[in-house]
Amino acid sequence: MTQYEVVIGLEVHAELITKSKMFCSCSADFFGAAPNTHVCPVCLAMPGALPVINKEAVAQTIRAGLALHCTIAEDVRFERKNYTYPDLPKGYQISQYELPQAVRGWLEIDTPNGPKRIGITRAHLEEDTGKLVHENGISLVDYNRAGVPLLEIVSEPDMRSIEEVNEYLTRLRQLLIYIGASTGDLEKGAMRMEANVSLRPAGSQELGTKVEIKNLNSFRSVRNALAYEIARQERVLRSGGKIEQVTLGWLEQEGRTYVQRSKEDAHDYRYFPEPDLPSLHIDRAWVDELAASLPELPRERRRRFVEQYGLNEKDADILTAERAIADYFDALVSEVGEALPPKKIANWVMGDLFRLVNESGRSIADISVTPARFAALLKLVAGKTINANTASQVLKSMFKTGEDAMSIVEREGLAQVSDATALAQMVDRLLSEHPDEVARYRDGKTQLFGWFVGQIMRETRGKANPNIVRQLLKERLEA
Ligand code: ADP
Ligand code: MG
Ligand code: ZN
DSSP: OOOEEEEEEEEEEEEOOOSBOSSSSSBSOOTTOOTTOSOOTTTTTOTTOOOOOOHHHHHHHHHHHHHTTOEEOSEEOEEEEEOOOTTOTTSEEEEEOSSOSEEEEEEEEEETTEEEEEEEEEEEEEEOOOEEEEETTEEEEEOTTTTOEEEEEEEOSOBOSHHHHHHHHHHHHHHHHHTTSOOOOGGGTSEEEEEEEEEEETTOOSOOOOEEEEEEOSHHHHHHHHHHHHHHHHHHHHTTOOOOOEEEEEETTTTEEEEEEESTTOOOOOOEEOTTSOOEEOOHHHHHHHHHTOOOOHHHHHHHHHHHHOOOHHHHHHHTSSHHHHHHHHHHHHHHGGGSOHHHHHHHIIIIIHHHHHHHTOOGGGOSSOHHHHHHHHHHHHTTSSOHHHHHHHHHHHHHHOOOHHHHHHHTTOOOBOOHHHHHHHHHHHHHHOHHHHHHHHTTOTTHHHHHHHHHHHHTTTOBOHHHHHHHHHHHHTO
16 A cells, blocks of 8 residues: 655744834734724825834844844845735735745754754745634724734745644744744734645655645644644545645634635735835845844754753753743853752752742743752752752742742751761660560561651651661661
């Protein structure tokens, strides 16, 4: 039976973080605003209103292009993409077509067979449309989103499975958030996807006929729509049929695609250079400046965490998932210094700290347990002033109250009892009070050892240094 290979290419739209819209001075931060309050003659397409290019949006596009290892075009042109839709007041969308801002890059993803580069065909700048709201049988239009800067990233048809698609989207989103180009907030529609998919006989070099699935607003929808479409195409091909090149929509509730348009009524967008805007010539020095403004990218950072801190790949991945987490960890390791190895510090962060951060619903960037404060706590553990259990409790209090570790330890008398003389007295007393248990232990019931340790820990409310307690007990019981 013929085996089929899945071929997928993605088009991702990401809203860029800028103060104002793409071609006017309306605020681009419209989320939650009353409908049609972020509008002006330009983004409402009043006759005679003229667009002006938002430099920050161009800068963000270049930064994204650089982060995707693209070639940054020096000559860029905006063009009109003509189509009509109620949420597109001008009757065309200003986009880049022949001369996009960034071309030919790649994004590295993880696969079971190791890292893989997914080619980036182009990343260009355009403007978002407005939004239709369908309510009680009528349709309303909100132009707040019309003209918000939108970055479109088109991949090569390089993905071979739904897992690779998911990984690509996750890494792309992570990257855009890292460099501050987009919020990546899927719930607010800051990232929207279109998936192109075809099948071909395994081993074939030719591309099969693709379909495009539009309007996918979550990674889950992308996965579900692709799974549905791959199964459908395989059925058609197996029964000797042909795939038609169509544009599909996705009905999430019903879990199926539907045909939006066939090849015959494919749009001819009649692109032509936007006469109201100048061509852009991008200064090389500016590109260099933008390159210098990029933070260490997640992939490089993960590699550094492995090399510099000796973390395994998985932990390094978790600790670099978000820039704020990675910043926190870098700062923490440097504050702790030689006192604890980074691997141990990583366990504290991924265990106790993440639990507290998640429970609080706050970002790690604005918790009261700063890296310096946390480091002071970890040094108390390293110096054996407190044991790990106590430290967990102290961290909890610190998180709640913002207090320093040392103040809590002193106030609550939590310092570990490492005074061998005091502990020896306690052990002697315990053994003299429990002659039966001692006798049974000496008769071979060695499981009782844990019980003796437990008694001392209870008496000291967990503060006894367990190693010293064990040693003292051993000496005496086996004497
Ligand atoms: P269109 O002209 O229909 O927009 P493009 O060639 O511009 O098509 O490609 C759009 C997207 O579709 C890109 O992400 C590309 O990688 C992907 N793509 C192109 N051909 C195929 C194919 N045969 N199978 C899967 N994806 C494809
Ligand atoms: Mg397309
Ligand atoms: Zn406006």
